[in-house]
Amino acid sequence: MLNVEVYKVGPLETNCYLLQDMKTNKCAIVDPGGISSKLDKRIDQIGKENFEYILITHGHFDHIRKAEHYGKRTGARIAIGSKEKEFTKDRSLNLAERSSPKFFKEFEPDVLLEDGSTIKLGEIEVKVMHTPGHTIGGVVFLVDDMVFTGDTLMRGxxxxxxxxxGNMAEMLLSLRKLYSLKGDYIIYPGHGDVSNLNYEKQNNLYFRKASK
Ligand SMILES: [Zn+2]
Structure with missing residues (x-):
């Protein structure tokens, strides 16, 4: 069973998630765009040796800024979409230059993710779906009936x-892929409140447009 905790980080209040396999204690951190002292406490509690991955939905600075920090702190490997590789170095691509360049330090990712690849977190399988549109190599992470959508799909x-x-036509195709998922899913977005697929199907105009 997967335990999910959310920590708001950085000036743009990015949702940074802690994923923990309750059976094996193995953990991942999704989108550490800033430091969270509460998350730091949890890492110490759980034990940093249990952290296996830093999972990045996309390479904008507010999602990756502290990836290397948490990678080093725990020994976890940083994983990002293969088409997003340059975002960890290019301040123009990752938008750090227009926001807070002095707080961004370039880094090398450890793992490049492809569409359809899977990551093991203890006994939990994290599936990777490539969802370009917001950025060229953005991905979402699927675990059971949960999907971590970054800035691809947010509440409403x-x-x-x-x-x-960015590309609207690609975004609509990516949304269509999410729309086609069978059953309901809890949506853990990159910003704002948690949602679910059924809510978005009824209330999100872009999502509805993408299904047509
Ligand atoms: Zn973004």
Missing amino acids: TIGNVGFKT
Whole structure:
């Protein structure tokens, strides 16, 4: 069973998630865009040796800024979509230059994720789905009936497609893939409140448009 905790990090209140396999204690951190003292406490509690991955939904600075910090602190490997590799170095791509360049330090990811690949977290399987649109190599992470959507799909809305590598046509195709998931899913977005697939099907205009 997967335990999920959310920590709001950084000036843009990014949702940073702690994923923990309750059976084996193995953990991952999703989108550490900033430092959280509460998360730090939890890492010490759980034991840093149990942290296996830093999972990145996409390479914007508010999602990756402290990836290397938490990677080093725990020994976890940093995983990002293969088409997003340059975002960990390029301040123009990751938007750090227009936001807070002095707080961003470039880094090398350890694992490049492809569409359909899976990651093992203890006994839990994390599936990777490539969802370009907000950025070219953005991914979402699926675990059981949960999906960590980053800035692709958020409660009642979607991420901005106006940044470098953003593309509305690709976004609609990505939303369509999410729309086609069978059954309901809890949506853990990159910003804002938790949602679910059924709510979005009824209330999210972009999501509805993507299904047509
Ligand atoms: Zn973003």
